[in-house]
Amino acid sequence: MTLDVVILAAGKGTRMYSSQPKVLHMLGGRPLLRHVVDTARALSAERIVVVYGHGGEQVRSAFDDEGLVFVLQETQLGTGHAVQTAAPALESEHTVILYGDVPLIRVETLARALRERRGLTLITANLDDPAGYGRIVRDAAGRVVRIVEENDATAAEKAIREINTGILAAPTTKLKAWLQGLRNDNAQGEYYLTDAIARAVADGVAIHTVQPSDTWEILGVNSKQQLAELERVFQREQASRLLESGVTLADPARIDVRGELSCGQDVSIDVNCIFEGKVALGDGASVGANCVLKDTTVEAGARILPFCHIDGARIGPDSRIGPYARMRPGADLAAHTHVGNFVEIKNAQLGEGSKANHLSYLGDATIGRNVNIGAGTIICNYDGANKHHTVIEDEAFIGSDSQLVAPVTVGKGATIGAGSTIAKDAPAGELTISRPRQITIKGWKRPVKRQKSKDS
Ligand code: UD1
Ligand code: CA
Numbered sequence: 001m002t003l004d005v006v007i008l009a010a011g012k013g014t015r016m017y018s019s020q021p022k023v024l025h026m027l028g029g030r031p032l033l034r035h036v037v038d039t040a041r042a043l044s045a046e047r048i049v050v051v052y053g054h055g056g057e058q059v060r061s062a063f064d065d066e067g068l069v070f071v072l073q074e075t076q077l078g079t080g081h082a083v084q085t086a087a088p089a090l091e092s093e094h095t096v097i098l099y100g101d102v103p104l105i106r107v108e109t110l111a112r113a114l115r116e117r118r119g120l121t122l123i124t125a126n127l128d129d130p131a132g133y134g135r136i137v138r139d140a141a142g143r144v145v146r147i148v149e150e151n152d153a154t155a156a157e158k159a160i161r162e163i164n165t166g167i168l169a170a171p172t173t174k175l176k177a178w179l180q181g182l183r184n185d186n187a188q189g190e191y192y193l194t195d196a197i198a199r200a201v202a203d204g205v206a207i208h209t210v211q212p213s214d215t216w217e218i219l220g221v222n223s224k225q226q227l228a229e230l231e232r233v234f235q236r237e238q239a240s241r242l243l244e245s246g247v248t249l250a251d252p253a254r255i256d257v258r259g260e261l262s263c264g265q266d267v268s269i270d271v272n273c274i275f276e277g278k279v280a281l282g283d284g285a286s287v288g289a290n291c292v293l294k295d296t297t298v299e300a301g302a303r304i305l306p307f308c309h310i311d312g313a314r315i316g317p318d319s320r321i322g323p324y325a326r327m328r329p330g331a332d333l334a335a336h337t338h339v340g341n342f343v344e345i346k347n348a349q350l351g352e353g354s355k356a357n358h359l360s361y362l363g364d365a366t367i368g369r370n371v372n373i374g375a376g377t378i379i380c381n382y383d384g385a386n387k388h389h390t391v392i393e394d395e396a397f398i399g400s401d402s403q404l405v406a407p408v409t410v411g412k413g414a415t416i417g418a419g420s421t422i423a424k425d426a427p428a429g430e431l432t433i434s435r436p437r438q439i440t441i442k443g444w445k446r447p448v449k450r451q452k453s454k455d456s
Contacts, residue, residue: 001117002092004172005040008082009033009100010053010073015223021055023100024062025227028234029258029276031062032221035103042107043096043114049086050100078190079166080182087176093117095172097193101221104230105167109212113169119206120174120197122147123167125218126211133163134194136209144207147194151187162209164194165218174205242269250289264300288322296327299335313345316352334369348379351394364406365390374400374418381406393428 013022023033040048049069052059053076060070073085083097094117113121124136134147135157147164148157178196200207212218216233239252248268249255261275264283273287277295285298288306298304298315305322312329315321319337330347337350340357348365356362356373364381377398379390388406396410399418410416411428419435426432
């Protein structure tokens with residue numbers, strides 16, 4: 001049976017106090033709407049129809065070229081009106097209604113709601129505090145008869161704890177018919193999607209209800225407070241998944257995964273680490289406290305010590321990085337490399353067994369195996385207009401506080417004397433040094449501090 005998904009996302013999001021459309025606010029490193037679109041895709045929907053309104057162009061351009069159908073709801077006259085607006089775009093046999101600001105609904109919960117594609121299925125929840133939600137009204141036999149909105153409810157109806165999450169699944173043709181001629185003679189003057197339920201009942205259609213496994217699945221985002229709460233829920237869930245797969249987390253409440261983190265066996269992660277984009281940690285890899293890793297691969301046995309910022313890098317097996325190291329895009333470190341504190345590496349390969357232990361900038365370079373980069377070495381890759389490449393061949397030794405002015409090559413096994421500025425190629429196997437000879441001025445006296453006169 002074919003399926004279309006409608007995502008309602010036309011609301012203004014007034015309580016976010018933001019110039020950005022609500023559904024573009026980030027949760028776990030992805031816009032709210034991205035979560036919902038991904039969920040819709042996981043249901044193998046034929047069509048995903050996004051009803052947009054406020055900030056529409058921004059929403060559209062954020063989801064360009066993805067085959068979504070965008071439908072503009074110019075004025076927000078209610079959820080029923082929003083689905084009516086989407087109705088001409090719906091062609092599949094069944095339709096699911098989701099919400100752009102309810103990001104964490106599980107695919108599994110929706111799959112349960114879709115198991116029986118007959119009649120109308122509502123996702124409902126029993127809440128201790130149902131205030132603000134539409135209530136599910138059942139007859140004496142327990143059959144759903146209608147939904148009443150909070151503002152239209154009697155005191156007795158307000159006491160009902162089963163609430164409407166808004167998420168529902170229905171046969172498309174029937175849904176379209178029920179939406180025809182909705183009226184807005186209610187407390188909010190809106191066309192309510194929820195009024196379709198009483199019409200379905202009048203049509204003799206069975207109403208099923210399905211409940212989510214966790215209440216947070218149905219929570220919406222209307223404020224930064226709610227966004228922050230759902231972010232914690234989302235992070236807690238990801239941390240649980242990592243723990244369940246055998247990853248050691250020093251504190252599951254102090255890790256943030258804003259993308260995809262995949263881990264091998266015996267990986268351990270200390271507190272306050274942030275993972276963005278696609279990060280892979282190989283078997284036995286460890287990440288120290290307070291690290292940020294983005295789009296990076298850390299291979300087996302490598303150790304990232306505390307306070308590192310690593311973006312777009314590959315860290316080879318059994319390497320040791322940090323503390324306080326910065327890897328920028330294109331940093332490609334082979335096995336058994338050591339990179340220490342205050343070393344920045346960008347667009348550079350560091351060969352197997354090579355070391356840069358302290359205070360260096362290595363940019364746009366090819367560095368061979370077993371090279372030792374002394375403290376304070378700077379590759380001067382930029383002449384103010386263009387970037388140039390530096391080559392340091394295997395087993396070279398770069399003395400501390402040297403500058404290599406690109407383009408330049410340091411040959412295999414070459415030694416550069418400490419404090420040198422190397423602007424011409426340094427031959428293999430030789431010592432190259434460029435600094436004034438050391439002289440001593442015999443008998444030189446330090447200046448003596450003049451005595452200040454007492455009355456000045
Ligand atoms: C709706 C339900 C209520 C349910 C609650 C769950 C109706 C009439 N009521 O109430 O039973 O308990 O959700 O949160 O459906 N939207 C549009 N266009 C519109 C109006 C709304 O796209 O014209 C979108 C909003 O962006 C939002 C969603 O629909 O994402 C829900 O709208 P909202 O006005 O918040 O509905 P509630 O009054 O909370
Ligand atoms: Ca609302």
